[in-house]
Each structure stands twice: as structure tokens, then as C-alpha cells.
Amino acid sequence: MSSTSVLVAGLPCHPNLNATLSSPTPTNTSNAKDGDNLVMKVDGFKWRLVIAYDGTRYAGWQYQSSPPTIQRYVEKALMGATKLERKDLHLVGASRTDKGVHAWGQVAHFVTPFNYDRIESIHAALNGTLPEDIRVREISPAVPEFHARFSAQRKVYHYRIYNDTFMDPFQRHNAYHSAHKLNPAVMREAAKYFIGKHDFSAFVNASQKERVRDPVKDIFRFDVVQMGALLQLEVEGSGFLYRQVRNMVALLLQIGREAVPTDIIPKILATRNRRELAKYSLLAPPQGLCLMAVEYNEDHLRLPPGSPNPSFGRHYTIKSCKLPFY
Template sequence: MGSFLLTSELREIAAATPESHARFSVKSKVYHYKIYNDSIMDPFRRRYVYHNAYKLNTAAMREAARLFIGKHDFSAFVNVSRNDRVPDPAALLLQIGKEAIPADIVPKILATRDRRELAKYALSAPPHRLCLVSVKYNEEHLRLPSE
């Protein structure tokens, strides 16, 4: 197996405002979750994608994904303390793609603001296939201090 070298480019170092916080100053994040949808898994991709051997209805998945666009309260999808004994569901779109549940379940789950509702429908998916692509920060928190 070959190895990979990940590189990034450092563009600037500057003092941050007191309000800046790597986690709490975030306005939005974009993640990719890659699914390899074929009966036989590509061995070179097995560490980087989720393998689903059965045909997915990608049109239904796209329809459901569009229902997430816009400003919503995503409380039903947020990880909370492990003390709530609610499983950590993640594979809602996969369940829709497998036609186990309809796409119109998305707004219903969003409206509940309760992850227990999501757990009724979604199975868990391995998190190591999730890749953070970009982060947008509150611009006010990124301004240089006046001194």
C-alpha cells in the first residue's frame, strides 16, 4: 500500500480578536461523505468511502438533500451528550436512497428538533468516511485587533 502526503499552504499569521474561537466563530461548514455504490468494493478506496452494495435511488437522495438547503434548526442532527442513551444516527439519506423511508421525512425530523426522532429512521454510518471540505467563519471575529 502506498502512502499519501497531505500538504497545505500557510498564507498568513496574525493575532486574533478576543472574540475569535476556532469552534464558536464558525458560521457554516461543508462536509463530504463519499459512498461507493457497487456490488464489489474497490479495494483502493475502502478506507476513504462507505461501501453500499445495493443500488441506491440517487434521485430520492437528491430530493431529500434539497430539503436541507436554507436556514434550519438542526437540533435533531446534533451530537449531544452520550448520557441521553440515544444512538448516534447519521445515515438518513442512505435510508432514503434504499427506499426504506420517503424523502419528505426530512422536514418532519427537522421540525421536531429532537435527535430521538432522527434515531427512529436513520441507522448509523461510520464517521471516518466524513471529510471536512471548508469552514466559513464570522468575518467580525477574523478582523485584526486595532492595536
């Protein structure tokens, strides 16, 4: 078995009213800064969430009271299900998706001072409280050393481009419309320049006052998949800088339009200067981007001893027909 595995997931969740309360076990989380929040060392039981959402109506993942964010709604649902305060949950997400960006495999963790003997009910409670465009696909017990953000080994993003003379109205919220005819073969060839370990300083959106901690990222694959009028750009890497994927896609769009040559990519990478990229392309819109999966070391995905089984949601069945035959 490989050293990493994709954290895959399932479906819905109501607080388990029959939960077994146990004494807390130590949970050591990182003391590093998680954005503006200091992730403190906390004691309790740790739980891992896999979350899917349509980001159209939200100002991204990161918590803020207004305009609404995904984290705000997830925390509100958790507070109702667990009866805990926000400060006690210590909810952390793997990726701070931007305004309008979607996710199929966002990962987060939270902490409770008590254990559950079953978690199907709390899973049902979360999805019963959350808006319809946010769903918890999986909830699992997590080992103390698991951290949704700092334990991540790889992330997979997809960017969808609808390439036709008019936009399919059913795709408008999860794909970018390009009326310019694109050349997928040229884009596929150009995407190879991103593969490998590079300094992506030229592809990060950050002010001069902000210092990127580690601009070197390793891109494992960058595929351009054509499905009729739809182009799906699939990128997998060790991690990504702020708006890095959307900046890479924007340049590939210009290359696909044959406005700039494919070898412009290594030249821009070598400059390590965001202003150089701005000469050729603007930031790609957010609605085409989706966080598909976050991968972790298998040791961080194991279940703690004595923990309940993961919940992937429940299917409901009809045991007998209650309608009369006519």
C-alpha cells in the first residue's frame, strides 16, 4: 500500500443523543499560526470532516461574520450539534478556498471534550442544519497528531472551462466561459512546464508587505482533459500559494488562445516576479475552480483505538409499501 492515500468520503448527519461521554484524551495540535488564528494545544477528541460546497454565495472558507463564509456555517452547525461554543471546537480547514471557489473534498477537523459511541446521528444533524449548498460527506474519528492543514501531503484542484460560442446556462456557476477558441493540445504541452519543483513567486497574489513563507511547490501532474465543449484542467501538487492555480490557469488560457507561446512559462517562473505574469494574463475567475481532494499520510488516517466507525451518511429504505393497491 502506498504511503499516502486520498481521504475519500460519502454523505450526511444529528447529534448523537446516546453519545457515550468519556474522559478526554490528549490531542496535540500544531502551535503554528493558522492564518490569523493561533492553533492552540488542546485536549479532547478529534474529528475529521470531508466537506463539499458550492462556493457561489460565499466569501470563501475562512471565518468572518459578514459576508458569510463556509467556515462560519459549518461552525454554526457544529455548535448546534455538539452544544459547544465556537472557541471550544477549534475548527481548522485544509485549504482557505477563495470567494466563489467550490470544493468536493475540503477537509477540516474539530475537537470535542467528550467521545461518541456512534457518529451517524451527529452527521445527520450537521447536514440537516447546513444550507443545501454545503454538505458534510464524511465524519471520522481522527488520531491526535492529525491536522487538517499541516498534515496535508497533496492537494488536487480542477478548473473547468466551457469553450463554446455561448455559455451552457447549467454550467455557469461551476465553469468559466471562454468564447475564444482554445487549442487543448497547446495547453497540454504548456502545462508540462509547471510540473516539478519550482519557485512560484511569480504566480502568487500577495502584497509587497506580505512575505510568502515558502514559494517553492512541487507539482506532480497538470492534465488538460477535453470533454466536448468542456476543458478540465487537473492539477495536483504538494501545496499551492494564494491564487496560484487561478494564475496558472489564466496563463494557460492565453496560451490556448495562441496569444503567447508555450515557452513563456519557464521565462516567467525564472523572474519570480508577479508583475511579469501581469504583462500576459489576468487572474482567472473563481467559479471554474474546485478543490477535489486532500491527501494525507496513512498513519494520520488511521482510526484511534476504541473509536466509533466513520459515518458516510445513511440510505433510507422502505420496508413495506403503505399505499393501497388499485
